[in-house]
Amino acid sequence: xxxxxxxxxxxxxxxxxxxxxxxxxxxxxxxxxxxxxxxxxxxxxxxxxxxxxxxxxxxxxxxxxxxxxxxxxxxxxxxxxxxxxxxxxxxxxxxxxxxxxxxxxxxxxxxxxxxxxxxxxxxxxxxxxxxxxxxxxxxxxxxxxxxxxxxxxxxxxxxxxxxxxxxxxxxxxxxxxxxxxxxxxxxxxxxxxxxxxxxxxxxxxxxxxxxxxxxxxxxxxxxxxxxxxxxxxxxxxxxxxxxxxxxxxxxxxxxxxxxxxxxxx
Numbered sequence: 295x296x297x298x299x300x301x302x303x304x305x306x307x308x309x310x311x312x313x314x315x316x317x318x319x320x321x322x323x324x325x326x327x328x329x330x331x332x333x334x335x336x337x338x339x340x341x342x343x344x345x346x347x348x349x350x351x352x353x354x355x356x357x358x359x360x361x362x363x364x365x366x367x368x369x370x371x372x373x374x375x376x377x378x379x380x381x382x383x384x385x386x387x388x389x390x391x392x393x394x395x396x397x398x399x400x401x402x403x404x405x406x407x408x409x410x411x412x413x414x415x416x417x418x419x420x421x422x423x424x425x426x427x428x429x430x431x432x433x434x435x436x437x438x439x440x441x442x443x444x445x446x447x448x449x450x451x452x453x454x455x456x457x458x459x460x461x462x463x464x465x466x467x468x469x470x471x472x473x474x475x476x477x478x479x480x481x482x483x484x485x486x487x488x489x490x491x492x493x494x495x496x497x498x499x500x501x502x503x504x505x506x507x508x509x510x511x512x513x514x515x516x517x518x519x520x521x522x523x524x525x526x527x528x529x530x531x532x533x534x535x536x537x538x539x540x541x542x543x544x545x546x547x548x549x550x551x552x553x554x555x556x557x558x559x
Contacts, residue, residue, distance in 0.1 A: 306345060313342060347413070347417060357488070357490070383506070386519035387507070419477070424445050442485060
């Protein structure tokens with residue numbers, strides 16, 4: 295146990311140092327500027343994601359094995375969630391020409407980066423933070439609702455750290471708002487399916503769509519059709535998620551009520 299704690303601390307220190315070094319503008323891995331940014335992000339996220347995975351395994355915070363036995367049923371239940379994720383893609387802007395994809399050769403690297411950031415954030419918030427919050431609300435009425443609300447709020451507020459990297463207040467607050475909604479979606483998926491990898495899939499798809507033009511292209515990708523799809527699918531998914539939170543919360547509350555046999559005894 296003591297050896298494991300030492301490894302954990304050393305791993306954390308090395309991960310932090312490596313991330314700070316890679317974030318320095320003086321560090322240049324390749325001459326290609328766009329590729330250099332993506333490579334530095336890849337290495338930084340790989341290190342941090344590895345640390346979080348180790349922390350999850352060390353603390354037994356979440357089940358790492360995917361649930362293939364209920365995969366078909368879970369994917370069917372998640373259709374509204376997938377619609378929200380795919381609505382974040384700049385399909386209409388790329389077709390109309392208002393946005394241009396200039397570095398298609400770097401799409402694989404972008405996809406890997408999105409997978410790593412999804413693993414990093416989801417294993418931390420839906421694995422570690424959620425476990426701690428669930429334990430705090432243990433045997434509390436409406437614990438499903440309170441857990442989802444708390445984890446989503448922490449996930450959203452964590453994006454205030456973007457202010458430290460120079461992001462504007464307006465864009466940061468906007469990100470806090472939509473990450474709260476996405477956090478609610480992720481937390482509900484976890485409550486329903488108990489499979490953290492399904493959240494990673496949804497999160498990855500959403501991030502690929504949102505960064506495709508910003509990282510590898512130019513132009514305006516959030517056109518009128520983009521916002522129509524975002525609002526329509528967002529509202530539908532929001533209502534769907536709220537209904538499922540209500541059902542899950544009600545079912546959990548009923549499980550907390552004393553059984554008739556226990557009352558009679």
